Amino acid sequence: MQSNSEKLSAKDFATDQAIRWCPGCGDYAILNSVKKVLSTLGKRKEDVVFISGIGCSSRFPYYVDTYGMHSIHGRAVAIATGTKVHNPLLSVWAITGDGDGLAIGGNHFIHALRRNININILIFNNEIYGLTKGQYSPTSQLGQRTKTSPLGTIEKPFDPAMLALGAGATFFARTTASDPKHLQEILLRAEAHCGTSVVEIYQNCVIFNDEAFEQFLGKENRDDHSVVLQHGKPLVFGKGLDKAVQWGHHELLVSTALDTAVIHDEQNLSLSFLLARLETVKPLGVYRCVQEAEYASNMDDGVKKESRKQVSELLHSGSTWEIE
Amino acid sequence: MKTTLEHIIILFSGDSGDGMQLTGTQFSDTSARMGNDIATFPDYPSEIRAPSGSVFGVSGFQVHIGAREIYTPGDQPDVLVAMNPAALKVKLPLLKKGATIIINDDAFDRSGFKKAGYEVSSLEAIGELKNFKLIHAPITSQTERALEAIDLDNKSKRRCKNFYALGLCYFIFSRDPNLTKAWIREKFEGKDALVNANIAALEAGYHFGETIEASISIYQIPEAPLEKGTYRQINGNTGIAWGLMQAAEASGLDLFIGSYPITPATDILQELSKHAGFGVRTFQAEDEIAAICAAIGASFSGALAVTTTSGPGLALKSEALNLAVMLELPLVVINVQRGGPSTGLPTKTEQADLLQVFYGRNGESPVIVLAASRPGDTFAMAFEAARLSLQHMTPVVLLSDGFIANGSEPWRIPDLREEYHHIPIHLAQASEEDFKPYNRNLQLVRPWAIPGTEGMQHRIGGLEKDFETGDVSYDPENQEKMVEVRAKKVSMVASNIPEQQVEGKTHGQLLVISWGGTYGAVRTAVKRLQVQGHEISLVHLTYLNPFPKNLGPLIANFKQVLIPELNKGQLLRIINAQFHCEAKGYHKVQGLPFTISELITAFEKELKLVEYAKQ
Numbered sequence: 001m002q003s004n005s006e007k008l009s010a011k012d013f014a015t016d017q018a019i020r021w022c023p024g025c026g027d028y029a030i031l032n033s034v035k036k037v038l039s040t041l042g043k044r045k046e047d048v049v050f051i052s053g054i055g056c057s058s059r060f061p062y063y064v065d066t067y068g069m070h071s072i073h074g075r076a077v078a079i080a081t082g083t084k085v086h087n088p089l090l091s092v093w094a095i096t097g098d099g100d101g102l103a104i105g106g107n108h109f110i111h112a113l114r115r116n117i118n119i120n121i122l123i124f125n126n127e128i129y130g131l132t133k134g135q136y137s138p139t140s141q142l143g144q145r146t147k148t149s150p151l152g153t154i155e156k157p158f159d160p161a162m163l164a165l166g167a168g169a170t171f172f173a174r175t176t177a178s179d180p181k182h183l184q185e186i187l188l189r190a191e192a193h194c195g196t197s198v199v200e201i202y203q204n205c206v207i208f209n210d211e212a213f214e215q216f217l218g219k220e221n222r223d224d225h226s227v228v229l230q231h232g233k234p235l236v237f238g239k240g241l242d243k244a245v246q247w248g249h250h251e252l253l254v255s256t257a258l259d260t261a262v263i264h265d266e267q268n269l270s271l272s273f274l275l276a277r278l279e280t281v282k283p284l285g286v287y288r289c290v291q292e293a294e295y296a297s298n299m300d301d302g303v304k305k306e307s308r309k310q311v312s313e314l315l316h317s318g319s320t321w322e323i324e
Numbered sequence: 325m326k327t328t329l330e331h332i333i334i335l336f337s338g339d340s341g342d343g344m345q346l347t348g349t350q351f352s353d354t355s356a357r358m359g360n361d362i363a364t365f366p367d368y369p370s371e372i373r374a375p376s377g378s379v380f381g382v383s384g385f386q387v388h389i390g391a392r393e394i395y396t397p398g399d400q401p402d403v404l405v406a407m408n409p410a411a412l413k414v415k416l417p418l419l420k421k422g423a424t425i426i427i428n429d430d431a432f433d434r435s436g437f438k439k440a441g442y443e444v445s446s447l448e449a450i451g452e453l454k455n456f457k458l459i460h461a462p463i464t465s466q467t468e469r470a471l472e473a474i475d476l477d478n479k480s481k482r483r484c485k486n487f488y489a490l491g492l493c494y495f496i497f498s499r500d501p502n503l504t505k506a507w508i509r510e511k512f513e514g515k516d517a518l519v520n521a522n523i524a525a526l527e528a529g530y531h532f533g534e535t536i537e538a539s540i541s542i543y544q545i546p547e548a549p550l551e552k553g554t555y556r557q558i559n560g561n562t563g564i565a566w567g568l569m570q571a572a573e574a575s576g577l578d579l580f581i582g583s584y585p586i587t588p589a590t591d592i593l594q595e596l597s598k599h600a601g602f603g604v605r606t607f608q609a610e611d612e613i614a615a616i617c618a619a620i621g622a623s624f625s626g627a628l629a630v631t632t633t634s635g636p637g638l639a640l641k642s643e644a645l646n647l648a649v650m651l652e653l654p655l656v657v658i659n660v661q662r663g664g665p666s667t668g669l670p671t672k673t674e675q676a677d678l679l680q681v682f683y684g685r686n687g688e689s690p691v692i693v694l695a696a697s698r699p700g701d702t703f704a705m706a707f708e709a710a711r712l713s714l715q716h717m718t719p720v721v722l723l724s725d726g727f728i729a730n731g732s733e734p735w736r737i738p739d740l741r742e743e744y745h746h747i748p749i750h751l752a753q754a755s756e757e758d759f760k761p762y763n764r765n766l767q768l769v770r771p772w773a774i775p776g777t778e779g780m781q782h783r784i785g786g787l788e789k790d791f792e793t794g795d796v797s798y799d800p801e802n803q804e805k806m807v808e809v810r811a812k813k814v815s816m817v818a819s820n821i822p823e824q825q826v827e828g829k830t831h832g833q834l835l836v837i838s839w840g841g842t843y844g845a846v847r848t849a850v851k852r853l854q855v856q857g858h859e860i861s862l863v864h865l866t867y868l869n870p871f872p873k874n875l876g877p878l879i880a881n882f883k884q885v886l887i888p889e890l891n892k893g894q895l896l897r898i899i900n901a902q903f904h905c906e907a908k909g910y911h912k913v914q915g916l917p918f919t920i921s922e923l924i925t926a927f928e929k930e931l932k933l934v935e936y937a938k939q
Contacts, residue, residue, distance in 0.1 A: 015783070045778075046776055047776060048775075049624075049625070061783050062785075067624075067775040069621075069785060070784075071620075071647060071786060072617075075644065075647075078609070079618065081614070081621060082607065082617065082629070086580050086625045087775065090776065107614070108617075111609075111610035111614070299600075303578070303603055303604070303605060305601070309599075310602075311566060314569070315737045316737060319353065319357065319556060320554050320555060321359075323550045323553060323554075323555055324552060
């Protein structure tokens with residue numbers, strides 16, 4: 001709201017709280033990126049709200065010097081909804097994880113997307129429950145051995161992209177804590193989007209699920225097994241830019257035919273779904289971004305449509321009578 | 325010749341699709357407009373359209389009108405309107421001996437009796453009816469005939485039969501049919517056929533009354549001596565909605581309601597959803613949990629935040645309610661109680677959620693608890709719930725029940741320039757040096773600093789926090805201190821509420837303590853015994869946590885305390901634990917309100933025991 005003071009730096013957004021994440025945790029990179037992005041955007045501390053649920057990721061609000069709430073398990077998105085609806089001028093960020101956001105908070109997640117309320121939902125996805133020390137989550141891989149699945153899970157994981165797109169997401173992006181530059185680009189896009197922005201951030205849990213994303217993002221693998229999405233650009237990737245994503249019959253394929261590469265289109269829902277289904281290569285970037293009616297501003301318009309009425313008028317409306 | 329009555333109880337009863345709720349509402353609205361005091365009791369099945377003619381599809385609307393003040397919908401109806409055999413079968417046992425029954429003859433055919441589960445197939449074969457006065461009216465067929473010339477399908481015409489029945493009742497009880505005619509014109513504006521049909525049915529019923537006048541009794545009920553003022557009808561759910569809106573206006577805040585539809589609380593959400601023009605934001609959430617969480621989020625950003633529900637919904641909200649206790653944010657929770665446990669009796673009344681509200685959360689978690697007593701005090705109590713929540717930065721639960729929610733009575737409209745016009749609250753302003761979110765004032769209330777306020781940014785959460793800094797703290801001594809501080813903060817609310825009033829003498833033999841929707845019946849029973857010279861007084865509590873400061877001394881002034889409740893003794897446990905007074909309880913859990921007569925019997929019995937003990 002105030003713009004008279006100078007732009008704040010990333011450091012200005014730090015708090016005096018000791019950070020309690022494990023050394024090597026991907027959360028540090030996310031925290032630094034978020035602070036950097038707030039600075040880049042020229043945000044004032046008082047206009048930003050972080051609301052989290054429960055889990056390692058949900059400690060996040062304590063470490064950013066804005067308004068913040070560390071709430072209860074699974075409810076960050078529901079609380080953020082109320083905060084945003086009451087004051088649409090605020091920049092509201094829900095911080096959640098794969099367990100908090102997609103298991104116990106799954107219902108709030110899909111309904112926020114259906115309403116398209118202008119908040120940013122950051123899902124720190126490490127495919128494991130970290131704070132409770134290593135149980136499988138809704139994004140753990142089928143067959144993964146964890147403390148509660150010693151024989152391997154028998155549950156198919158959610159793909160957060162498919163889930164979000166199915167629920168009507170107007171913005172879905174996937175990025176990784178291991179690439180802060182890309183992460184920051186995506187966070188800027190998410191904040192710029194008017195509607196619910198879901199950012200799934202692959203975040204490595206060094207203690208309970210180390211190297212979970214190695215297959216796609218490991219040093220040796222990332223060039224050949226991840227593709228960066230850019231709207232209007234061909235989906236070409238590989239060490240020597242020698243691979244391309246192609247249209248198949250009902251799916252996307254990977255081949256070396258560069259000139260027939262799929263051109264990325266953030267507004268093509270079918271393409272977004274098919275990208276989410278690619279198995280050998282992981283797309284990173286904005287899967288979908290479309291402009292649709294936004295909930296909080298619609299509600300605000302309804303409230304501000306006419307001049308404010310007085311309750312006394314209401315009490316005297318309709319059928320009344322006098323007793324003398 | 326008209327007979328003048330001081331009061332009368334009429335029960336409209338028919339199939340759940342017969343429009344009995346509407347008929348009863350029209351009858352009571354007209355009576356209120358004619359100057360009577362009234363109390364109503366809608367009693368309907370939870371099925372929207374149960375199989376027609378079946379006993380579980382019977383919908384009833386009881387209205388008590390009087391030339392004096394009326395506090396309850398009454399025990400035993402003097403008049404029953406029975407639209408079909410099922411209605412007769414279900415309601416007959418409730419009637420006063422010698423009551424009048426208006427029978428829709430057309431529905432009492434072989435198939436009607438069969439659907440109702442009667443083994444007989446004629447009214448003559450029902451022996452008990454000898455004790456009642458029957459008025460036979462061919463309501464269905466006469467309605468069809470009266471509407472012959474109107475261009476409507478037969479099904480729609482038959483649906484007008486409730487207005488025929490209403491017209492007949494208007495004649496018998498000397499009501500002015502013009503008020504209902506005006507209502508019909510407004511309701512069906514632009515649909516001439518429906519306007520004409522319903523008015524024709526109403527008039528036909530009225531004229532049928534004139535035709536049979538010689539063979540029936542006609543009554544009049546003079547105006548009641550009510551306090552001067554402008555009046556309107558109000559039901560409990562509407563009163564709560566409006567009271568909350570006024571609290572928002574009086575505090576200068578916008579109202580936010582997060583809610584999920586649940587019987588019998590849904591009407592509050594529906595009512596508030598009409599009022600965006602008053603700054604009300606209604607959020608119909610995906611579930612009960614999201615509803616309260618969104619309210620907490622809105623409260624964090626500076627709204628007067630409310631969530632409305634019934635017992636099962638409150639169970640789901642309990643974790644989030646605890647968060648609000650811990651965050652120390654204002655939040656109003658409305659619980660319109662219904663029969664429990666579990667899904668229980670959704671459309672019936674009970675007051676069995678008191679202990680849930682007091683203790684149904686993990687940890688030491690005190691909340692302010694208030695209870696409405698009647699439709700006419702819901703506006704005041706909702707306002708009061710908001711006031712206390714805002715001034716003490718802590719959640720308030722306001723208890724209502726199905727009986728208050730759906731019942732209606734004439735309500736003197738308060739002058740909002742004089743009453744309910746200001747709730748002083750304190751939002752933290754920018755520039756406070758070294759702001760600490762849990763830095764308390766003398767009432768132990770923390771500041772409310774809302775996002776957007778420069779320099780006040782802070783983090784709060786469900787984890788225990790340090791008394792001084794508000795940072796997360798796992799310190800053992802600090803934890804105990806914080807538990808005690810939150811408890812003390814709520815107990816200090818006692819200095820911000822009125823002293824308890826007593827109806828009757830402030831000392832004596834028997835003190836009856838009641839709360840919630842039983843007020844009308846308990847009060848009436850106590851008054852009758854007082855008139856007979858008994859030493860009995862009434863304390864009806866609207867502030868349940870904390871109790872008014874003078875409650876303890878009052879209790880000590882009486883030999884015996886008796887607590888009638890529509891549960892198995894919940895307030896009883898709390899009072900006995902707090903005041904060690906060996907109070908006794910009187911309980912009923914049938915999904916129905918107390919009758920005055922059963923209370924009189926219970927109170928008389930207790931008075932005798934006190935007398936006996938004295939000797």
